[in-house]
Every structure is written in C-alpha cells, then in structure tokens.
Amino acid sequence: MDRIMEIIHVYKEVIAFALVGLLTLLILKRYWDEISFWLMDLGYGLPVIGRVVRLSKSLEFNAQSRWFHSEETLAQAYIDHYDKLHADPEYYDKCSSYLARAGETGRHPFAWYMWILVFAMVAIEAMGFSYVLAGFTIPGASENVLKLGALGISLLVSVLLVGFTHWTGKELYTNSLMAKARSWWSHDSRQGAKLVESDHEITIEKNNADDGEPKYVQLLNRVSATGDAEKRFNVTIGTAILVIAIAIGATWVRGIVLEREIQAETTGIVSQIKQGPSQSFYPSALTQPQAQADIKSVEDGNTLTREGGWGTFIVLAVIFVFMQIFGVLTGFKFGFVGKESPGAYDTVSRFKTRNAYEAHHKTRRTAILRTGGRRLLDLQQRLARNVRERGTTAEQKDAASHSESRxxxxxxxxxxxxxxxxxxxxxxxxxANAAQRQSSAKPQIAPASPKIGEPISRPQPDQVGDIDIEETxxxxxxxxxxxxxxxxxxxxxxxxxxxxxxxxxxxxxxxxxxxxxxxx
The missing domain is CATH 1.10.287 (Helix Hairpins)
Known part of the structure; x- marks a missing residue:
C-alpha cells in the first residue's frame, strides 16, 4: 500500500488530469445536445465575428420562397435542433415496448462510477504482483524504472481483466435470455413453431412489425445476433483461462521471489555463524554444537516464513479470482444486450410517464424557437440596414421592409x-410498388388438358364470378x-x-x- 501511495503522490498531476478529462467527457456525453445548441447560439450571437453579422452581409434573395438565403440558413440551423427534440408519445411507448420484448425492462446501464470502482479494485490487486513481474521483465533496472514498469503492467492487466469479465457477464446474461426464449418455445403448443429469428428488421421505429409473433421470436428479433437461441460460452471459457493463468502465474512468481529472498538471507546468516569470532578462539568440539543449533534456528524461521508467505499468496490468489467473479456478476447484472436497448433506455429512463417526456421536450422546443426567433429578428434588422445601403433590386427592398411574416x-x-x-x-x-408486386405474384393456373375423346366442358360465367372466361x-x-x-x-x-x-x-x-x- 505504501508503494501505491508513493506512486499516486509522484504522478498526482497525471492522475488528476486524467480524472478531470474523464469527468469532462462524461459531462459532454450526457449534455451534448444542450452544449452543442449553446455553442451554436453563441456563434450566431457574437458581436463583430458572429454568424448573424456575417450573414447580414449576404443579400441573396430566393424569389421562389420570398426569403433571403441568409434568413433560411439561420432558421434551418435552429430548426435542426428543434427536430432533434421532436417528442412523439408513440415513440416513448415504442421504447418501453422494445425493452419489454427484449426482456430488459428494469435493467440499468453500467454506470461510469462503477467502471472506475471495478477498475480501481482490479488495479490495486494487480499492482502487487505487477511489481514482482517488473523485476523479471526489466532485470537490473533502478527502483524508479521498476515502479513505472509495475504501473504499466498493472494497467495492462487491469484493462484486460475488466474488459473480459464484463464481456463474460454479458455473454452469460445473453445465455439466460436464450434459455428463457427456449423455455417459452418448449411450452408453445402451436404446430410448426420455430425457434428462429423472423424476417423482420426490428428497430425502435419498427417495433410493431412483429406484433403477431410469439414472445420468444420477439426476443430473438431484438437480442440474438445470429438469429437462433443457442447458448455460447466462447468468451466465458477464454476469460476463465486468462484468470486462472494469471492467478497461478502470479502466485508462482511470488513464490520464486520468496524462495530467492529466503535463500539469500539464509546464506548470509549461515556464513556469519560459521565465520564468527568464537570459531577461532574455541575448539570446534565446543563451537560446533552451538553453530548447528543456530543454523537449525534459522532454518526453522525460514520454514515459518515460507509457510506464511505461501499462505498469503494463496489467499491473494483466491481474492483475485473472486474479484474477477465480482466483475462477471456486474456485467451480468448491468448493461444491455438488445440491439437498440441502450437508445430505448435513454429515452424512457429520464421520464416516468409519456406526458412528462412530451412536456419536457415541448418546453425545450419552445425555448429553441424563442431563441431562434430573436436571432432571426436581429438578422432581419441588419439586413434592412444593408439593403438600404447596398440593395440593388426592388424585391430586396420590399422583402427587407416587410419581414413580419418571415x-x-x-x-x-x-x-x-x-x-x-x-x-x-x-x-x-x-x-404503387406493393400493388405491382401483388399483381405479379398472382399464380397463373393453366386449365387441365381434356382427355382424348372426352368432351370439353367450359365453366359458366356464374362459376367464375364477374370474369368472362372468353376474354382475350x-x-x-x-x-x-x-x-x-x-x-x-x-x-x-x-x-x-x-x-x-x-x-x-x-x-x-x-x-x-x-x-x-x-x-x-
């Protein structure tokens, strides 16, 4: 722990910069729509160099729409942000239904602070054996170089383990959904029911395309990447091999280092005992028993040190394994496996009801239109001044002086x-395309050929409906x-x-x- 605190103290500026950068990215991701609109509006409203000032210098006029091109450019920029906030209550319902059919109602994403927590736990555990590994990876290096090497190895191991354990949790969760789909299918008594994905390309917008399908087909349409309900354990097996290999390897390397330290310490003590000053002044018959007793005492101490060290290493290995199991459980409990479940969750998670969802977006849309209206009015006032000074056509003059309707x-x-x-x-x-496909798909039934000698019987008009059998x-x-x-x-x-x-x-x-x- 002292070594870890020393590394944190030495690289506190780098760590602080990384944390601030991570927090900034999270804020940008969460509030990007608001931030991007604020930046755009700021760019239009700046004096001297703002876009309103620059657009007011363009007097190009669209005779068809009766708008200045600069007015259309500004209005379209604000309408683009307005369209992003189009709150369709039916879309909210589709998102809720999508999560329900994907079996992910009530789940939550893997939050950013949980990523930090899991990564920090794994990094702290990995730092101990990373320092040991650095001694073999960079032999003869100084203490500072060994610390840097240990930090690099710890980060590498942490990224691998956190990523693979989370991926394993997602795979196991997907397998649980496949087991649920298979259970539903096994209880389906309909003739010819198939446990495969339908031909529908299901998205949030097309969530109702498989309304008539069984629940297990609806689940496969949204979760399965291969179109079937087969369980897969490829990632789980790979992660288990990686975790076991690191646990055994780290314990073995720690044991080697322990044995090397015990051997070096024992050699020095035994040498001091055998070459002590008492050995030269007293007969060997008197000093030999004492020397053997001292050596025996050292060996007993080494045995205790060895047993305590190996016991500690085994406990650390068990903690390491269970920490990876914890990572797998977090991946199983949190996150989504549906193809568009994250987007559906983002829509419904912030609002308890569709009315709250619609009211929130309506308020923001009104604010955007109000802000855009102020910018457009400012632009029109500047255009009117520029037309009076530099205008060349009557259309420009008339449009600039009568902008109330625009x-x-x-x-x-x-x-x-x-x-x-x-x-x-x-x-x-x-x-038109559907009608054409429908007409071309109608089968042409050829009449059966009469047998030789058999009279030809023609169907009567009342047998074929309104179609005359004699039509050309x-x-x-x-x-x-x-x-x-x-x-x-x-x-x-x-x-x-x-x-x-x-x-x-x-x-x-x-x-x-x-x-x-x-x-x-």
Missing amino acids: DIHAYLERVLRQEDETDRKKVERDA DEQMEARIRAEMRQEVEAGAEQARLRKEEERRAREAAIRARLQAQQAE
Missing part, C-alpha cells in the same frame, strides 16, 4: 409542409391494369387522408402555441 414559426410551418409532401409522395410510390389476352391485360390502378388510387387516397389529418393536427398545435405566446 418569422421562425412561419419557416417551421414551411418545413412541415415540405415534409408532408415528401411523405405523401413516398406513400404513393410504396403503394388484351381484355385480361386491360382488366388487370384497371384493378392495379384502383388499388394504387385507394392506397394513395388513404395515405393522403391520414397525412392530411396529421398535418391539420400539427397546424392546430402550432397555431395554439403561437396564440398562447401572443397572449403572453
């Missing part, structure tokens, strides 16, 4: 309308085209109506928010 909310409505139009075209295109190929092709066109039109109309309802709801929400802001 606020951040108007730009948001414009973006939403463009997105709705894009979605509508995509739905129509998907419906051209008539059949025209009929099929008409059916396909009707299917496409029906699908497009349904999609259009659905999108129209969504657009009206969004417009109503925006208008209500604008009215509330005006009332304030």
